[in-house]
Amino acid sequence: xxxxxxxxxxxxxxxxxxxxxxxxxxxxxxxxxxxxxxxxxxxxxxxxxxxxxxxxxxxxxxxxxxxxxxxxxxxxxxxxxxxxxxxxxxxxxxxxxxxxxxxxxxxxxxxxxxxxxxxxxxxxxxxxxxxxxxxxxxxx
Ligand code: THU
Numbered sequence: 333x334x335x336x337x338x339x340x341x342x343x344x345x346x347x348x349x350x351x352x353x354x355x356x357x358x359x360x361x362x363x364x365x366x367x368x369x370x371x372x373x374x375x376x377x378x379x380x381x382x383x384x385x386x387x388x389x390x391x392x393x394x395x396x397x398x399x400x401x402x403x404x405x406x407x408x409x410x411x412x413x414x415x416x417x418x419x420x421x422x423x424x425x426x427x428x429x430x431x432x433x434x435x436x437x438x439x440x441x442x443x444x445x446x447x448x449x450x451x452x453x454x455x456x457x458x459x460x461x462x463x464x465x466x467x468x469x470x471x472x
Contacts, residue, residue, distance in 0.1 A: 336440070337370075337411065345370050346444045349393075349415040352378035353446075356393065359383060365393035365422060369401050370411040377401040394428035398435065407435055413442040421451055429459040437464060 345368050353366025358381055365381045379397030383390040394414060401409065412432070416422040421443035424432065432439055432455055441458070444450040456462075 341370070342411075342413075342442060342450075345376060345411060345413040346415060346442060346450065348376045348378050349413040349444065350446060352380045352393070352397075353415050354380075356380035357382045360385075360387060360390075363418070364416065366415045367393035367397040368413045368415075369397045369406075369409050370413075371401065371406050372408045372410060375406075377404065377406065392425055392428050394424045395431050398428075398431055402435070409436045409439055411440050411442065413444055415444045415446060417446040421445055421449060423453065423458065429455065430462070433459055433462050433464055437462065 349366040349368035351366065352368060353364050356364040356366065358364050360383050367379045369377045371377065377397055377400050379393045379400055381391065381393045382396060394412065397412070414422055414424060423443055424441065437455060439455045441453050441455060442450055443453060
């Protein structure tokens with residue numbers, strides 16, 4: 333489904349996101365999300381959503397994964413998988429799209445469900461005409 337990686341690598345990434353989803357802390361929404369980032373060296377970093385009694389402090393699975401990877405010293409990503417049990421495949425929220433864009437404007441994201449459905453989208457499709465680090469180059 334994604335020409336650049338073999339199917340078993342995609343399966344492994346989705347499995348890692350599904351496993352991370354089981355660690356989500358979502359007592360308020362009961363919407364459990366797992367994310368997994370494939371690094372350049374083939375390693376995988378995962379994340380899950382972490383909610384808070386002060387609702388606005390909630391962080392999504394995608395940003396948890398990105399921040400964990402950055403904190404561990406990784407800045408180049410090959411692919412991300414996002415897994416939920418929702419009837420419609422879950423696509424990253426606007427805030428997460430912008431955070432992903434900072435590091436990987438061309439990232440492929442696998443949207444997957446616990447029942448086996450999956451679809452690949454690119455960040456460029458999700459966030460066209462985006463703002464990024466190079467947009468700050470004023471030229472003056
Ligand atoms: N959530 C994510 O973790 N990722 C998404 O792509 C969409 C939303 C979380 C945030 C919150 O904990 C719950 O899902 C409901 O919005």
